[in-house]
Amino acid sequence: MKINSSKVFFLSFMIVGVMICLCSNNWLFIWAGLELSLITFLPIMQSKFIVSSESIMKYFLIQSISSGILIMGLMIILMKLMNNSTIMTTAILMKMGVAPFHSWIISVVEPLQPLALTLILTISKIAPLMILSFTQISISMIVVITLITGSVLGLNQSAIKKLIAYSSIFNLGFMIAAIKNNYIWLTYLIVYSLLIVMTIWVFNKINSIYINQLIFNEELMVNKYTLWINLLSMGGMPPLMGFSIKLMIVEFVISKMMITNLFLMIVLSTVVMFYYLRMTYLTLMFYSYTPKWSVSSVKKMPSLVIVINLIMTPLVLMIKALN
Structure with a gap:
């Protein structure tokens, strides 16, 4: 637009x-x-x-x-x-x-x-x-329903925008769980918003609306690597940027002894990671014309996105250790 x-x-x-x-x-x-x-x-x-x-x-x-x-x-x-x-x-x-x-x-x-x-x-x-x-x-029950809805209902979706919407619903469950601590949920929202912006930018770059279109998409390999890193980060894979914000929420939930919410967050995060990995698998494994190790062109913006995702969590942990 x-x-x-x-x-x-x-x-x-x-x-x-x-x-x-x-x-x-x-x-x-x-x-x-x-x-x-x-x-x-x-x-x-x-x-x-x-x-x-x-x-x-x-x-x-x-x-x-x-x-x-x-x-x-x-x-x-x-x-x-x-x-x-x-x-x-x-x-x-x-x-x-x-x-x-x-x-x-x-x-x-x-x-x-x-x-x-x-x-x-x-x-x-x-x-x-x-x-x-x-x-x-108390909105603990809303947190439980939101986590289950955002993770389970996203499994049978093939439209990328709907998958992103269900991912947003799932992550809202994390934010609502820490709603009494303004610093934590606001930090989570800012970092997750940055990840959403980068992910939508990549999908717009490769011009895909449905998951199956990722198979036939022959865009630059670096864009697909960027999408892969972003989706892993949104799923909370260490040491990427998304892991740092999920770690904050987990520490807060443990401090409040919300054991049921903690269990659901950890288990359902694996379900969300499944449909993230499904998209990245279709993106990378079916790249038919170019070998996986051959990247014909390296763009500045995708490379910057990958670097930000990789260094954010170590940087946060280092700052926390120094303080």
């Missing part, structure tokens, strides 16, 4: 809406920031595909309904009709696309262009996660 002045305008105001949510101490301004992000994100979702209109309408309806539920929950709390924030939490979970409210995001991501897909999986999650960190009710 070409970045013209209109896209820059709407993207700027979407970021402003997120900043309003982060910087406000008033629930009304937080809600206004959410609505500003919603309205300015809709034009960014527009693409040449006919189904993009359907995707925009679904996104608008879901976000509008969840905003209405959020306002209703605020009114109930202000009128002291209910002491807990169950209704508000439900609205925020619906906005994020967390299981069991995940069905809409799977159908919305299919026709999106790379920029809109990146935004809906990264920046649009910041404000709802921040609001969720204010709530006081």
